[in-house]
Amino acid sequence: MKAINETVKHQLSHRTIREFTDEKIPEDIFNTLMEVARRTATSTGMQASSIIRVTDPEIKKEIAKVCNQEYVGRAPELLIFIVDQYRNWNIAREKDCNEESIRDMDRFFSAFTDACITAQNVVNAAESFGLGAVYLGSILNDPKKICEILELPELTFPVVGLGIGYPNQSPQLKPRMDMKFRVFENKYTPMTNYLEQLKDYDAEMRTYYDLRDANRRVDSFTNQVVTRLKNVIPERQKILNAIRDKGFDLKVYDK
């Protein structure tokens, strides 16, 4: 038995939307999305994440190139969520506080978490208005380049992008593995023989059509795992370099 309501109904029918109509998002709706972002939970109240709203078609295209997905350039709204310790660093400095702890990776991760949960809050709001969204993890195919394009100062970092607009496609609901594989009680419980356990899911996945390649069914899930592991993007692997370049301290402590 499942409990249901209006909010959850939208959440349960979430699909990635990559193609949008030309209709602009009304300003009052966009304002609400930003107000939802503002009200999102934030670690110790620090509000150490920000949003770059990309409106310039040329900049959109540059980002699309990093993402290697041309549809990114056509998204009616393109938002990039970022770690932002720059603002608080400058607030502290104006108060003559120069604590280098702002560079610590635990601060980075707190801000990174803030940026992610803000993005999802915006997605839920957008979908509740009948809008569709696509997450763009692919902005991190070249984090250094994204930092340059958006002129990100020190102590900031790109986390995830979001394309939003009115849907111009109706994808199938994508098969997902049963939560019995993903929810554990009290402690992590490794399985033996994942392939055997995931056989039904693999079969279900092969019935799914990806609209990016509309005439071909997708591969089984477990095959996709292998394909993904073999697909290494060199600039993407260098994420720690890019984080360090923004002034964060990658120090690993001795015991």
Next chain:
Amino acid sequence: MKAINETVKHQLSHRTIREFTDEKIPEDIFNTLMEVARRTATSTGMQASSIIRVTDPEIKKEIAKVCNQEYVGRAPELLIFIVDQYRNWNIAREKDCNEESIRDMDRFFSAFTDACITAQNVVNAAESFGLGAVYLGSILNDPKKICEILELPELTFPVVGLGIGYPNQSPQLKPRMDMKFRVFENKYTPMTNYLEQLKDYDAEMRTYYDLRDANRRVDSFTNQVVTRLKNVIPERQKILNAIRDKGFDLKVYDK
């Protein structure tokens, strides 16, 4: 002007809830929360995050100790969202694929992002049912200890905790800075004189009462920034050590 609907109404009135009634979350609602987690967007479809549902009161207490917040032990539901590359690593190995790329930090960050957005999706669903939630970033006060408590295997990592239940308190809406400080168009725009710009927000913050210390107003935001920077938690700073201990590769690449 702001657009509004049922979903957004809940989002705009989000408050952290730390005290809950004894009422258990009905099973059908809990099932829906897990179904919402299942339907959350996931990077390249990999579903590389999992949830530990903590039901054992002793384990709750151990986690509360790490969080240094005793109320954590009393949350009716306690969920820990984790990076989980262990499952896919084992799937790959069963297919005779031993690609070490699973240890790369870009894979870690993709899974970390998945875990965060799943948590927020669950928060939105929970709040839509009249439940309240508290994010527990404080589980990372000692990531190594949390890994031990939850018996996390290699290639997994704790991201964020969530306490959920029926609210037994009605906190004020916490003042947040205006989004003009946090949304930029096309590129990051540094400000000069943050303190001057944030004066009104600082004044508004001083009208807020934190229920954890109910008789005292909180400090201004800009003072809180300084206080936070001076509050360094040694085991928390060592997050990269703990990530490395779980088998992820902290390599920083030469140009």
